[in-house]
Amino acid sequence: MILLLDSDKEGFNYCLRDSNKTVKQGTEQNINYLKGKLNTLNKTYEILTVGYLVQDCGRSVRQPVSELNSSLLENVEKDMRFGPSRDLPMKKVVNLGNMIFGNSRHLIFCGSAFYLNMPLSAIAYAIPSEDPQGVFMRSGRNGVIHEWASNKLTAIDGSKAGKCISIFLSERTDVVALKNGKPVTTTHGFSDLDGIMSQTGCGSIDTSIVLQMLSCGYSVELIYQVLSEESGFKSFLDKKLRLVDLITSKDENLILAKDILFYQIIKAIGSCCAILEGVDSIIFIGEDKEIMRDWAYVLLRQLEFLGLKMCNNNIDYQGLMTAADSPIQAHYFNFDKWSVLASLLKKAPFLKKHAALGKETNMF
């Protein structure tokens, strides 16, 4: 059995899988509850592999899935460059996993590895640096998901994968331009703050805002708290909302929030078109819910001028949203994070090698 772990604004998430099926999954609000849950799972099931989804591993992890050993972990920690936004909760989870599942194989799923070869002009910021590939660069996020979607598109119709825009609709939406399956630009920045506004994050803002707050005596920690925990969707209703809740809400206070989110996504798609010099296909990745697919259609209708031929809101079994003869095709891919992570394991060559040798190794 394999245990998969990650963390987000909702808490610490776990999923226990066996032969492509989820046996158990859930979310714990704090690390102590997670510890209790993992101890119980350890007593009940034989867990051979533990996988951790870490969104930003800096440049230490160059593959979407890697064996996690102590030196790799040390490098990842060094690359976690800015405090709370850099997956510090996952550091706790990794330590906990190692303690409880000492005899299991430990793997790291890396969200940023996908972006390591993006052009420098797309990832560098225009600030002074001895090394243009220094600390401050766009790192990308959800690479595992965008790569999965890109591969899925290639499998359906490789001829449409040349210039592709991939939009992950979630509490932390991001948009990536892909050229022949490789990312060439992304909305995600150096940290989770940059890009499209999120559930509680401000997204791209004028940096003078930070300077004004610093000048008026706000501490770094307080500003980070405001920008990462009290902004985004939450700033409109002072309440944490899921994307589905936001787009279905009738609350008047949320009309502007919906408008802004919609507007930012549309602008990001336009930026990607300019960088790709056009577009062959558009992928929406989101939950398996009708309301999300409907919303993707609303977004898509804004893009009709590009030459898309729409069909009547009937997504086929391959997720096709446009007419079969549309010069630009659009797909909606239902997304289940745990299935995507599990599918990556099948492709990892080193795991096949281990399986052939029939051995499990404690990497710590």
Added chain:
Amino acid sequence: MSYKVFDLQNGQKVNLLLKGKAYRVGVKGTEASYIENKWNGNIDKEIVDIPDHRSAARMAADFIVSRGIRVDAIGHRFVHGGDHFKRSLIIDNDILLKIKECLPLAPLHNPISYSIIQEAMSGFKDIPHYLVIDSAFHSTIEPKAYHYPLPVKVIERFKFRKFGFHGISYSYICDQMPKLINIASEKLNMIVCHLGTGGASVMAVKNGVSVDTSMGFSPNSGLIMSTRSGDIDPAILLYLAKNSGMGPAEIEAILNNKSGLQGISGFSSDITDIISHMNDEAVEERAKLAFEMYIHRLKSYIGSYIMILQGRLNALVFTDDVGVGNPLIREKVCEPLAWAGIKIDKVKNNEAKNDRATFLQSPLSKVDIVSVPTDEELMICLEGGNLLGGKQ
């Protein structure tokens, strides 16, 4: 710093008497600074060290007086009036105090404007001086484009919102374009790239009014500029504040004075310098990166504005010194936009003059591409005519 002296009769009829511009004021680079004055077909160019804008203003004032011109009123562009100034007004002592309060809002512009106003008011004591506000033009931008999704209490305390700048220049372009492409102003959809030697921004115009622009609460956001970073992740500032020991003033100085093209290239803040060094082995790599990043950011913004206009675009306009003076930038920006019906004619582009409006599109282009020299001073002059009742 640039200036023009107009003869304005009855608040409407305008004759240009004299104009001048100080180049490379306080700029670090490989060329010297100079001031150029033009009148009656004459050109007076003086290569001289111009350490700051107040010195440039003094040189301009001396030249105007030396030509025997009587000045009746002086209009000043003011970039960021925050909540204090939302329309043009005559400067008195109270206004001067409020101007001082606005200095931190645009640290690269407002202090310079203030120093020029001080110099002008000391040199021309008994005449009216007035302010024209650069951000006022963007008051038509809708909340979805100007609102920052921050907590209400923070928005209310600091009055954070996108203001947008270069409004005087954009106002001139919006005045000129309907005549140039023969379209009613209220039907005009276009994207305007104001690319200056210092600042740069892009604006989307829908039905004749500004609907979005790349600069935000301050003139530091948006495009990569000569020494300004443009858009960067806000967490970078927090990282610097936490780990480098720098205070907000030092970080602000880096973002405003040492970033942008200067920060990337390490040797120049001037895009022309950078382009000319792209084959210079010593700095080739950095020069190319600076150029590529400049183009990447600019075309990203244009792409995003094409999308919000849903492709209904009459024109793509390039203005200000770099916009009208640099064909390579126009070419590299337009080349990847064929998907939006934008096709540039390379010959027309290379032959365009920077002192007149020039069409640059190929016959296959669905969108007009136009290089238009801006005239902020004319707009300031006309605004003064309105403000002073057409009597000056």
